[in-house]
Amino acid sequence: MAHEPLSQEEVLLEGFLALDTPEGFRAELIEGEIVVTPPPDGDHEDYISLILKQVVRESSTDMDFSANKGLKVTRGPSGLTHRVIPDGTWTPTDRRLFRGAESWMPTEGVAMVAEVTSSRADRDREAKRRCYAQGRIPLYLLVDRSRSAVTLFSDPTDGDYGDVVTHPFGKPLALPAPFSFDLDTSAFG
Template sequence: MAANAEHDPRCIDEQALLDGFLKLGTPEGYRAEFIEGEVVVSPPPGGDHEGILSVITWQVARRSSGRMDFSGNKGLELVCGDKCTKNHLVPDGVFAPHDLGLFWGAPVWMPSDGVAMVVEVISAKPEMDRWIKRHCYAKAAIPLYLLADRMEKTVCLFSGPDREAEDYREDIRLSFGKTTDIPEPFGFTLETSEFQ
């Protein structure tokens, strides 16, 4: 909790909810997240969702200018300014430079420091990925957010996080089938022709 929020009843209520969330038993295959004071439970992803994530992961592994480590469904504890509680998000994919060794010995809910890019593939809750998670990632200063929107058949790459504006300064949007450059530390062109 923020020091100035120590006695704020709203912050105490949010901390109690967060404490309960951290003890939550989620059914196997499901994932639970604590986003902006709400507990969000999502079902296991379908095949098309995982197919897109697989294509992205394969391209990052083989085309990036430097070696990247990957974790699917890694819990991130996001520090978001002076909020009472921290957001606990589980991106579909998390990439970090290999030389940082972020995933080795990391706790279940890992800080986002050093994460180079998070990836979400929209499935059941589109507004969560399009808006709420995007603002959470920007507030946590994660450099790149790649969003594959299966409903609109678009890919969005958000960059230049601005904590004060709680958003990214830049975004590139393209239709499935087009290409986009993923900047350093990745430094390659993402092909989306296999996305469906």
């Protein structure tokens, strides 16, 4: 029985899923490109820790958190399947979305993702932003170290975010429901 030849996207996905990534590194499939990144530096992890502590302490809704959770994004005008790993992923605790989830879980029910820029900041600013919007993740929080600013993207529509609010480090940033508090960025500088 003859099999249909695999599409270029299917070949890329098979190759990606078969990768043997070195320990501590992470591999993502973003807009048709396989991206491998090394473990984050200490400052990167400090920003995530500062955000996580505030969400636990201040959020109006109990949230579950995962660092480096694989998300599968299959929506969008490009038709590509993206495999992205945010620095932080938050979901409402009452949904228990992480429990029983596969390595690459769908984005439905994710309340917010966060990224802290590293050496290739444009990927976080552009490609990953579009991926998260295509996955209809309501909130994308970007800590941009090279610009000393924090940006909240919201209202995912047509493969991008409709609302963008950027504040310099030191100025609070309002996180809407289900978080409903002002993120203190004074320690980000």
